[in-house]
Amino acid sequence: MKNIILFIAVFSINCFFIFSGILGLEFNDSNSNLVYIAYNFFIAIIIYIIYLKHITNYGLTSRLEPLIYFLIPYSIILLFFLGILFKGYLGNQEAIWFGYFILWSVPAILTAIIIDNENRYLSFNRLIEFFMLIASLNNILTILLPALWGTYDRSISLLNYQAASYIAAFSFGLSIYFLFFNKNHTNFSFLRNKLYLLFLSIISIFNLISVILPGGRGALVLSVLYLLLTILFLLKFKYYKSLLYIVMVLTIFYFSFPTLLNNSSINTGFKRATEFLGDGLRINWAGTSDRDLVYSNVISLISENPIWGYGIFSYWNYSPNPHNIFLEFMLSGGILYSGLMSIVLLLIIFKVFRLIKFNSSDLIYLYILIFPLTILMFSGSYLITSEFWFITTLILLKSRKAIKVEIK
Secondary structure: OHHHHHHHHHOHHHHHHHHHHHOOOOOOHHHHHHHHHHHHHHHHHHHHHHHHHHHHHHOOOOOOHHHHHHHHHHHHHHHHHHHHHHHOOOOHHHHHHHHHHHHHHHHHHHHHHHHHHOOOHHHHHHHHHHHHHHHHHHHHHHHHHHHHHOOOOOOEOOEOHHHHHHHHHHHHHHHHHHHHOHHHOOOOHHHOOHHHHHHHHHHHHHHHHHHHOOOOHHHHHHHHHHHHHHHHHHHHOOOHHHHHHHHHHHHHHHHHHHHHOOOHHHHHHHHHHHOOEOHHHOEOHHHOOOHHHHHHHHHHHHHHOOOOOOOOOHHHHOOOOOOOHHHHHHHHHHHHHHHHHHHHHHHHHHHHHHHHHHOHHHHHHHHHHHHHHHHHHHOOOHHHOHHHHHHHHHHHHOOOOOOOOOOO
């Protein structure tokens, strides 16, 4: 049960959306807010309690834990309160987003610390595969089947089209990972037979179609990145038969796609997902939901205070969501903060590739890392994206040693 709670804390928002979709739950606005808020508070409180018990039993045992624990969450919290003292007031938006950080991001960081200290990597890896299967079921029930029946609506359960697309893209990435790199893991034997691999092949195609149907542009980019990443590592590990298989399936899908476009829902979704592509694969800014105007306004704002920015949470008082993690770094703390955070991200990327070099099963963490990074290039905020804080913390903490023993 503890492993499940820790896992839900990482993907809490997506888990809520997925299970509400599978169960067919419909809420009016007031009830959905109450249920959603209560759910998130419950998960966060449970994680804080688990962590307090954890440090009582195990202490601060990770090599990098003091750095992660104090410099990341507490330094951000400290900067928040220093900003209030410096300005002399607390803006409504910064208070809300600081609350989200405490609700989602800090529990995700603590979850990564617990998993590393208690050596729960095996359990997490098993649960991520079951998450993929459940998310794929949600894609079929809430996206694919309604499209076939002609009843598909881009407002799915509590999901907007963008969130639905990203969940489908993440499911797609995980399904092709477990399809081609299943030997990296030691899950239950029934998940390792040829029939299951055939099932994963079908599920992967369903997930890819489910990416297209809602029309999410960033999710389509994420799916392409997953395909390229998979091909890259199939070549690296010399899985040539698997590479031939994926080329064959993609070829069949390519020639079958014009037929799929006869479905009006798929056609509409595909047009929306690709409308950002202009002639010669140039960006068609008219198909980016006015991102050019957003970026222009944000860059203009940054130019007025390029060194220090406007504060990690305070920038919300001056600007809406910049829809890009690096622009958000600049708004948060200017050139100095942006440079520091960019260096940390590069170190994390180098670290995960080093981990993969010593232990191929760690490739799963690269697949997870790409998910929040891609989202944050186009939308969302790094300050409240639990998957971002969890996977970056976990990669920093993880050692090269293979995991053999797990604390129960």
